[in-house]
Amino acid sequence: MRIKTVSLILLFPALAFAGVPAGTFITDGPKEKPEIALSFDDGPGASTEEILSILKEADVKAAFFMLGEAAKERPALVREVSAEGHLIGNHTFSHTNFLKVPKEEREAKLEKEITLTDEILKELTGKKPEFLRMPYGVTRPWVLRVAKKTGHPVFNWTYGSDWEKKPKEELLKGYLESLRPGAIILMHDGGGKGRKTVWLLKKVLEEAKKRGLKPVRLDEAAAGAAVAAPRAVSAGTTEEVQPAAAALSIFRSTSTRQNARGEEVPVRFHLYPPSGGKTNGKGDEK
Numbered sequence: 520m521r522i523k524t525v526s527l528i529l530l531f532p533a534l535a536f537a538g539v540p541a542g543t544f545i546t547d548g549p550k551e552k553p554e555i556a557l558s559f560d561d562g563p564g565a566s567t568e569e570i571l572s573i574l575k576e577a578d579v580k581a582a583f584f585m586l587g588e589a590a591k592e593r594p595a596l597v598r599e600v601s602a603e604g605h606l607i608g609n610h611t612f613s614h615t616n617f618l619k620v621p622k623e624e625r626e627a628k629l630e631k632e633i634t635l636t637d638e639i640l641k642e643l644t645g646k647k648p649e650f651l652r653m654p655y656g657v658t659r660p661w662v663l664r665v666a667k668k669t670g671h672p673v674f675n676w677t678y679g680s681d682w683e684k685k686p687k688e689e690l691l692k693g694y695l696e697s698l699r700p701g702a703i704i705l706m707h708d709g710g711g712k713g714r715k716t717v718w719l720l721k722k723v724l725e726e727a728k729k730r731g732l733k734p735v736r737l738d739e740a741a742a743g744a745a746v747a748a749p750r751a752v753s754a755g756t757t758e759e760v761q762p763a764a765a766a767l768s769i770f771r772s773t774s775t776r777q778n779a780r781g782e783e784v785p786v787r788f789h790l791y792p793p794s795g796g797k798t799n800g801k802g803d804e805k
């Protein structure tokens with residue numbers, strides 16, 4: 520009995536929340552269940568109220584990755600999002616592109632912004648945000664190091680494009696192609712103006728229903744993964760993957776590559792083969 524207890528502790532070190540270790544990078548939920556997770560970034564902002572009422576009508580809970588700066592401007596909205604039962608995540612204070620911060624300053628600045636935003640959101644909701652999403656989806660070994668220190672797993676997304684200046688039908692096509700079990704969908708309730716988010720959200724909810732995909736809160740998706748996860752080791756990683764998070768796509772790489780636009784992006788390793796279609800997580804979120 521004693522041995523079992525010890526081995527469990529060894530298998531689950533530094534669990535931050537819902538079985539997902541701090542400092543882990545996640546882009547997709549588990550693919551075994553017909554579930555998706557919706558997430559909204561950069562708020563609270565101009566569309567938060569409208570998005571809240573659509574979600575309420577559909578009886579759907581989502582994740583809102585908020586900026587400390589925006590939360591200070593609209594504290595009542597932060598409380599409302601929390602009171603409606605949505606998950607509030609940390610999206611740093613100022614939406615800085617940390618790739619542009621001088622190397623010697625970036626870790627300290629990031630830690631300061633995460634901590635400050637945690638404090639602001641905790642003050643308003645009574646709860647420290649468990650999850651972190653980086654501005655522009657930036658993920659580097661030093662980002663994960665800071666996230667581990669501040670106690671957050673880092674969530675990117677499977678697909679998102681509502682900030683792109685393209686016809687709404689074209690944006691919708693991308694969302695619908697990505698709508699599959701485990702998808703983490705990114706949209707925005709704050710930031711830029713004139714986005715098609717509200718229209719896209721309604722269409723995505725309709726289509727998810729038709730396809731029998733249930734939108735669940737991001738922490739619920741992660742918790743599901745912890746229960747359902749097989750023990751797995753990713754070929755691309757040097758470390759053994761935490762069994763608790765093994766059904767999620769996990770990234771622990773120190774390698775980067777250049778994408779089509781010449782930007783440095785992390786090399787991604789999937790425990791499960793990516794299921795085709797346009798996926799993201801590549802650092803161009805607004």
Ligand SMILES: [Zn+2]
Pocket residue numbers: 560561610614653654655804805
């Ligand atoms: Zn953002």
